[in-house]
Amino acid sequence: MAEPQVPTPRQPSSLLRRRAASFGYAFRGVWASLRTEVHLWFHAAATVVVVGLGLYCGLARWEWVAVALAVGAVWCAELVNTAIEAVVNLVSPEYHPLAGRAKDVAAGAVLVMALAALAVGLLIFGPRLWAELGW
Numbered sequence: 001m002a003e004p005q006v007p008t009p010r011q012p013s014s015l016l017r018r019r020a021a022s023f024g025y026a027f028r029g030v031w032a033s034l035r036t037e038v039h040l041w042f043h044a045a046a047t048v049v050v051v052g053l054g055l056y057c058g059l060a061r062w063e064w065v066a067v068a069l070a071v072g073a074v075w076c077a078e079l080v081n082t083a084i085e086a087v088v089n090l091v092s093p094e095y096h097p098l099a100g101r102a103k104d105v106a107a108g109a110v111l112v113m114a115l116a117a118l119a120v121g122l123l124i125f126g127p128r129l130w131a132e133l134g135w
């Protein structure tokens with residue numbers, strides 16, 4: 001009878017290397033998306049504007065939390081949408097109603113998150129900008 005395999009304990013250094021490699025793959029994914037997706041450049045520009053406005057308005061800590069979550073969620077939705085598009089293109093390069101639905105739903109997720117982020121932005125920046133403009 002074959003000896004049962006005793007799992008060898010993971011070496012801390014190889015664990016760390018694997019974690020570092022995973023971060024590398026993740027950054028590579030973000031970078032690849034930035035190079036191919038125009039929408040992400042729009043999100044990047046919007047992020048810079050929102051952070052600048054936040055600094056200008058002197059947001060409170062909880063407001064920064066809301067802004068960071070909103071901005072991060074939009075980026076996250078767009079990246080997941082990009083991943084879904086890539087997989088759909090891979091498995092269904094030809095027209096298929098389900099492929100179309102998958103892409104439409106993924107795009108819908110981005111739209112929903114962008115509208116929610118817009119609401120957060122209006123609630124946080126709206127009153128300040130109104131006051132600033134003297135309305």
Ligand SMILES: Nc1ncnc2c1ncn2[C@@H]1O[C@H](COP(=O)(O)OP(=O)(O)OP(=O)(O)O)[C@@H](O)[C@H]1O
Nearest residue numbers: 037085092093094095096097099100101103104107
């Ligand atoms: N293989 C397919 N089968 C059926 N419909 C598709 C297919 N590929 C795309 N579509 C339809 O065309 C729409 C646009 O697809 P496309 O791949 O151009 O995405 P997009 O939203 O324009 O993304 P991007 O601008 O990031 O490339 C989809 O939302 C879907 O309705």
